[in-house]
Amino acid sequence: MTGHVELRGVRKAFNEGRPNRFWAVNGIDLALPAGGVTVLSGPSGSGKTTLLTLIxxxxxxTEGRVHLDGTEISGLPEPFRAALRRQTFGFVFQRFNLVQGLSVFDNVMLPAYPIGTPYRSLRDRALDLLQGFGLGHRVDARIESLSGGEAQRTALARALINDPPVLIADEPTANLDSELSLAFLEIVSGLRREGRTLLLSSHDPLVRDAAVVDRVVELRDGRLVGDQRRSEDSR
Amino acid sequence: MNDFRGMLERQRYMVDYAVSSMARRKGRNTGLFIVYGAMVFLLASVLFYTSALQHEAGVLLAEAPEIVVQRMVAGRHDLIPTDHAEALRGIRGVREVRGRLWGYHYDPVVRANYTLLVPPEGGIAPGTAVIGPALARARGAGMGDALGLRGHDGNVFSFRIVTVLPQESALASADLLLVAETDFRELFGIPTGRYTDLTLRVPNPREVQTVATKVLEALPDSRVILREEMLRTYDAVFDWRSTLILLPLSGALFAFAILAWERASGLSADERREIGILKAVGWETGDVLRVKLWESGLLSLSAFVFGTTAAYWHVFGLSAPLLAPVMQGWSVLYPDFALTPMVDGSQMLALFFLTVFPYLAATLIPVWRAAVTDPDEVMR
Incomplete structure (x- = not known):
């Protein structure tokens, strides 16, 4: 699997051209090799989520470039970026962003629709993922009826339906209790073993200090303020 | 082959998603369907009815003489003497000249006007009458019954009804009363040698205008009515009446259109968020547009089919109870008839483009605007 991400002088401004313009990400240079688990850490408003959306x-x-496996992706036309979102990056949002009114099963299959995967293999893959995340009994349940943990695992299954090499999760434990947070880290560990690149943002010590994490990148006010790499031994 | 199969599969997923999306917004879509269908129904009803009446008028006039000549005295229509007919027979291009006897009779019993006519081919015995279906209905008269009419001198004439005309001919003959020539002259006091007007048969259509000019030269005290002019007048009358219906309705139609436009074009926060989610999980702008196109297309097409089918049934099945009083004209003895189904393809196409396309544009533009935005902005 691939998934080497590199950021060069990346800046992102909001409310551009207005008096209240601010830089959410302000000059980040960072290389994230393929494979392993990296956590973007920092207080609220430090630019973690914005950085993940740029990657x-x-x-x-607004300025700077993002590269994936040596190719610049930040300036690509929209259809190519959509293809990357579809097949290279799987995204788990903080509020999960599942489509209301649809079933768990339908939500999981959504990213595969534009590819035109044959229905039978798509269905089998979706069911395998849901079974693997302990949601086999909730396949037909509507999103509105899910608990926080179930919704997160549904979002995870959706992010993995096209088998992307990079998984991005924004504050994955923000809506979970400790037990569910540990279960999530267990899943992360499994995905890491599969060779995927995992990028998480979190200010939860449970995540930051987890044994599965290879690297913690500290952000504050949109700038890089710390970069802690862990060796096999320290974990 | 695999690409083609993938494309088909993709379309199937998009249609599935569009249908499920419509089902998720059931209330809104049902409301839109009703408003939209009602709008198409009204417009299509008027269109169907107008073109069917124009067609009927055309069929009726197809057998009519090419030229009618009427005598005018002091600007008013007057009886025309037989020697006027003789003056016209010599005009080149005229195959036949005939005198016609017809007129109106007010019947105070049913407070309605009848159209009295002497059939040009004769065939009605003195003392008998053939009557139209609406007249028979109004008077409660049938075959063998006697029908009394007060003549110009106050005397009552009694006619024995020998035939009631069939319902199929009702548009032309609803209030018709066919009598013998002698009875007609006696009833209205019209002397022998005078007619209501003259009819001219001109087989070559290209000669009609020339013949008309020659008629006016030969008979300066007459006016000429061409069949083509009558057809044009009918068309204009029915067009005018349909405008008369559409004009007061246009306010309502406009309100409907604004409602449909607003409901269709306004994206709710939920819809914007959903578009953001779809884009975030890898859908392209084109995929989002395709789904919305399916959604709008299914809704507008089904409303269009529903509206036009209902209008067809209303006009040709039920004889347009909502439009008939205005479109047929103002009369006491309304003909009770079924119109020949008549649908003008170009009108249907115009209706389709006027209703379906603005709707598609109204729905797709805001979707496109939301879909071209980066997904993080749509979801923020």
Missing amino acids: GCLGRP
Whole structure:
């Protein structure tokens, strides 16, 4: 699997051209090798989520460039960026962003629709993922009826339906209790073993200090203020 | 082959998603469907009815003489003497000249006007009458019954009804009363040698205008009515009446259109968020537009089919009870008839483009605007 991400001089401004303009990300240079688990840590408003959206092609940097496996992706035309979101990056949002009114099963299959995967193999893959995350009994349940943990695992299954090499999760434990947070880290560990690149944002010590994490990047006011790499031994 | 199969599968997913999306917004879509369908129904009803009446008028006039000549005295229509007919027979291009006897009779019993006519081919015995279906209905008269009419001198004439005309011919013959020539002259006091007007048969259509000019030269005290002019007048009358219906309705139609436009074009926060989610999980702008196109297309097409089918049934099945009083004209003895189904393809196409396309544009533009935005902005 690939997934080497590199950021060069990345800045992102909001409310541009207005008096209340501010830089959510302000000059980040960072290289994230393929494989392993990296946590972007920092207080609220430090730019973690914005940085993840820039890496995951959900938004474009105001300045600077984002590279994936040596290719610049921040300036690509929209259809190419959509293809990257579909097949290279899987995204788990803080509020999960599942489509209300649809079933768990339908939500999980959504990213595969534009590819035109044959229905039978798509269905089997969705069911496998849901079974693997302990949601086999909730396949037909509507999103509105899910608990926080179930909704997160549904979002995870949706992020993995196209088998992306990079998984991005924004504050994955923010809505979970400790037990569910540990269960999530267990899933992360499994995905890491599969060779995926995992990028998490979190200010939860449970995540930051978890044994599965290879690297913690500290952000404050949109700038990089710390970069802690862990060796196999220290974990 | 695999690409083609993938494309088909993709379309299927998009249609599935569009249908499920419509089902999730059931209330809103049902409301839109009703408003939209009602709008198409009204417009299509007027269109169907107008073109069917124009068609009927055309069919009726197809057998009519090419030229009618009427005598005018002091600007008023007057009886025309037989020697006027003789003056016209010599005009080149005229195959036949005939005198016609017809007129109106007010019947105070049913407070309605009848159209009295002497059939040009004769065939009605003195003392008998053939009557139209609406007249028979109004008078409660049938075959063998006697029908009394007060003549110009106050005397009552009694006619024995020998035939009631069939319902199929009702548009032309609803209030018709066919009598013998002698009875007609006696009833109205019209002397022999005078007619209501003259009819001219001109087989070559290109000669009609020239013949008309020659008629006016030969008979300066007459006016000429061409069949083509009558057809044009009918068309104009029915067009005018349909405008008369559409004009007061246009306010309501406009209100409907604004409502449909607003409901269709306004994206709710939920819809914007959903578009953001779809884009975030890898849908392209084109995929989002395709789904919304399916959604709007299914809704507008089904409303269009529903509206036009209901209008067809209303006009040709039920004889347009909502439009008939205005479109047929103002009369006491309304003909009770079924119109020949008549649908003008170009009008249907115009109706389709006027209703379906603005709707598609109204729904797709805001979707497109939301879909071209980066997903993080849509979801923020």
